[in-house]
Amino acid sequence: MSREHEWVDEEAGPVVRPYAVTRGRTKPTSSSALDLLATVVSTGLPAPAKSELGFQHRRLLTCVAGQSKPVAEVASDLSLPVAVVRVLLGDLLDHGLVTVRPPRDKAAAPSESLLREVINGLRAL
Template sequence: MSREHEWVDEEAGPVVRPYAVARGRTKPTSAALDLLATVVSTGLPAPAKAELGVQHRRLLSYVAGQTRPVAEVASELGLPVGVVRVLLGDLLEHGLVTVRPPRDKAATPTESLLQEVIQGLRAL
């Protein structure tokens, strides 16, 4: 049996608590890991000193070649956002991912513009 399957019960799902996945840590090492920040793999090999677990590797494969928001990564991997932020912090420290801050609020559409788009879609 592979190590990854040791931590999953067919009926109950994952049997490891989120704090165990994050090794008891609750805060990421970088403040740049905002919910709307985007991450992408750098494609660099993991350094020999890096202690990467199964979840780190899942995360790396999910962001390989495609920029994704932190919230989307958490949702897709089925992990709490706090855990994903801690794991991404680990990967960032080892230079395995690049983090881009969320877009400036001035560049985001206004609520009135979004309402107009919704009304236009409903009219179709």
């Protein structure tokens, strides 16, 4: 059996505590703010030879390969706590394997009145 399958039980789910995945770390090493709505995308660069990337790091890279996703969605897709995903993302940022973009500015978001007009227009159809 391969090593990545030792950590998952088909019925019970993950059998390893989240802190074991992050080697006991609770905060990312990267100084970048990893907001829940910040978007993550793979840079496509190969992992450095001396990097100690685990199975969950590789899963995260696969999850964001070729598409930009918010941190919260990545955590959901991987079925991992957001705090764990932030630590893993920090590791990947340190190696230059992902890019994180801050969430959109609230000023660029549509106003509530515009959204209500769209909803009312859709209801009228």
